[in-house]
Amino acid sequence: MTDYGHPIEFGTFITPVNAPPHQPVRMAQAAEQFGFDYASFQDHPYQPRFHDTWTLMAFTAAETSRIRLMGNVHNLPLRPPAVLARSVASLDLLTGGRIDLGIGSGGFWDAIEAMGGRRLTPGEGVTALSEAIDVIRGIWDAGNPERLVAGGEFHHVDGAKRGPRPAHDVPILVGAYKPRMLRLVGEKADGWVPSLGYLKAEDLTSANERIDDDARAAGRDPASVRRYLNVGNLPGDSAQQVGTLTALILGYGFSAFTIGGDDPAALERFAAEVAPAVREAVARERG
16 A cells, blocks of 8 residues: 555546536536646537537646646547647647646547447557557657657557647546556556556555556656545545545655546635645655
């Protein structure tokens, strides 16, 4: 069990509904008003009742001033990595460094295929995601005078011009559960972003150990991999939620928590009663 000592952050997970059109934007504004650090949005391009996530993030960025924004997580099979890299960098520049990047290998393959995406096996998805991370970082490497060439099995870039460089070092956060994906997190990602509903306590321990081992094998400090956790709507009253989150920080190394973001009253209560109490409890333990 490890506390990696990262600053504690709280964010929201907003459903990008398009009826009424401005609903998710208002939820991001509420999150900013209540002091949350970031607002995140699902990315399901095949879902007709949802906004396109990148369009929504751009509009939301113009309607907020402080809060960071991210997809949680972006659907890589429908977002070519070279184009995604430029989208991220552009919005990060326009917002002065308020964009993070969450990506996943894909799911709901029938819907992805119906939208023109390629169906991948789990193993192929890991390979494609690894290639995509290399392409994205290659595009952002604007100081490199050589054009980007990447001849991967799933992502090909043949002499692309690099740039622009984002306004800040955009973290690449990967949604992962299985051993090969966790290995990729340890080897290449800046953060791990699982959802609590899919993991048990023993899974958290073993996944963290795998990420740490693979980070060390790749010559990386395990603490360089930030641990995010989508917790949704936590059960219990405020005191119980404080206990749950504090234990996840001190016992399992998580330091950024994403709660359900569609109820402004729940956001206000959490920001007033839970978030500051968690920070105080962790500060006492850390000394």
